[in-house]
Amino acid sequence: MSVVKQDPRNSTALTGNEAVAQAMRQIEPDVVAAYPITPQTEIVQIFSTYVSDGLVNTEYVPVESEHSAMSATVGSAASGARSMTATSANGLALMWEILYIASGTRLPIVMPVVNRALSGPINIHCDHSDAMGARDSGWIQLFSENAQEAYDNMFQAVRIAEHPDVRLPAMVCLDGFIISHGMENVFTLEDNAIREFIGDYMIERSLLDVEQPMTLGPLDLQDFYFEHKRAEAEAMVRSKKVIQSIAEEYEKLSGRSYGLFEEYKLDDAEIAIVVLGSTAGTARYTIDQLRAQGIKVGMLKLRVFRPFPFEELKQALAHVNVIGVMDRADSFSSIGGPLFSELRAVMYDSETRPLITNYIYGLGGRDINPRLIEQMVRELADVQEAGRLNQYVNYLGVRE
Amino acid sequence: MALNLKELAKRPVRISGGHRACAGCGFPIVIKMILGATEDPVVVGCATGCMEVTTTVFPYTAWKVPFIHNAFENSAATISGVEAAYQSLKRQGKVDKEIKFVAFGGDGGTYDIGFQSLSGAMERGHNMVYVCYDNGAYMNTGIQRSSATPRGSHTTTTPAGKVRYGKKEYRKDLTTIMAAHGIPYVAQASVSNLVDLARKAEKAFNVDGPAFLNVFSPCRLGWNVPADSARDISKGATDSCFWPLFEVENGVWKVSYKPRNKISMDDWMESQGRFRHLFKPGNEGIREEIQAQVDQQWELLLKRAE
16 A cells, blocks of 8 residues: 555544444445454444444344354345455354355455464464465455555455456455554545445346346356356456456545555565565564665565466566565465465566575464564575575574 | 145246156155245255255256255355345345245254254344255265164164164254244144145244244155155154154144054154164164154153143
């Protein structure tokens, strides 16, 4: 996000969860089916008060599990109702089966995911293992650096998911506690402007269209399943352009500009770090410190993880010598985290072939701070100097 | 006036022939009777299972009404979402028709894996009818035991062998559990008593709030019985009181059918291959226990309905 002009006097102090709940009030979905889980709970609680106070006309379904939250949302989205839910960690894991059904049935559900470590052992704090576990589920995944981005991503997610060229569900990811419970100044938009921006929920066919009955979720065998999955893959490819054009439209409305990713001091950088989520703020601060010491380091903050913007990433990083990819999730593949694996695959085609190494950090809410990022950048500088990698995967901030 | 066969025969059939259910399967009758019991438009949800896979092989469908299959364990949650959409859009004036909502599931999708989803949807009070077609095992995957499988039954995961006589446990009394949810209408029915089934479905559609129907539905393949035996075996199930017909309307229990000549469990079980091994020497005690348990449950039901 880059800011054009904003007067702090027009902002409101909100936590990330409050900002997301506020966005849901403004979207005013026809149906919300949700279940509480830390650190998402506040979203559900706050939204429930909107329902109780008559601020929204939403049918709120207080389901008995996340599995039923996603199941009911599939049912309502297929019935011509703009439908949302929200979750975290184990809740997302419990939905896993139905995530694929939501995307395979091409239902434009929007879901904030307040990122939290997956059990076990149980831990309620931030990492990205939940969202990364769903990375192949056919959902659009937008990551947010702060409450403002989470708020802004919500409206854009609705438009992206419902776009006729896309018709895929979308997750808006925000870091648990760090964003969800941290209070920031958030610039909100007028309700009317939001209504106009998102428009009415339109799908071609609804289950409630009893005059034209359709069968949804049929048995799809060897003769058709593959074509349907191929079409789904193509929708994900098409979504990239849609995401960009909706970001442009949103910029006109809000003055805040969004892309597939954000570059920070990357133009002349020799060392690049790639991050997702709230760590970008800490990284930006550290980069400023290190730049003052003459280290040419920059950052690429990825906003759109699905679809993975491989062409753009390849171009944006082609000129650097070393890339440090920060993963707040391990994949237990023995070759690093998910962001690393994918980015490394992308850079294989790059003529310049920068050296790429992985830093897994912050699991289970382990603090990431400027000192650790500085340590990482200094190691990357050593790699640059040596012209070769010592290892693919590094663990940052862990007791070995 | 309550539904009768003459009236039922005039109702449009909402499932077409040509579906791929086995000859002699019980659930096509269940679908026909249930959906014929209302003249309002109906939206159907269905759990993964025989009913779903035999009626919706893409690009074909046997359903003449809107239909959604989501997964195995979430038919109730899915239809609860459809019903929530209906409530929302109706309130906003975007839908004006009166529409009814039905979720179907087999016993595996209802008693076992879909139990939580069902319980939740009933407790939340959605205006929907949940229909379980109970054929007493996971038939779609090839006859594995469920918590609805009767004691002594042979299934592929409780095979009768040299030291085991089939399923060791009694079946779960799901209908009573659903009655304990305090919902307006719960009933047990069978494909042998079609008017009773249709009338119960009519009541279920007409109550304000959730209703649950548990319908006895034979599986010729899983039970190892002739293809033309569905009605007779269902009748035997009610005449032996293994599957009593009853309803619980706003908490009031009522027995719908008291057999004039109660038949023995031996008489009923003998007709089905799934119980054949129980008639080998040495299993008399098991059969006696099964009979005693059925008698005890029947007495309990009569007391509840006093």
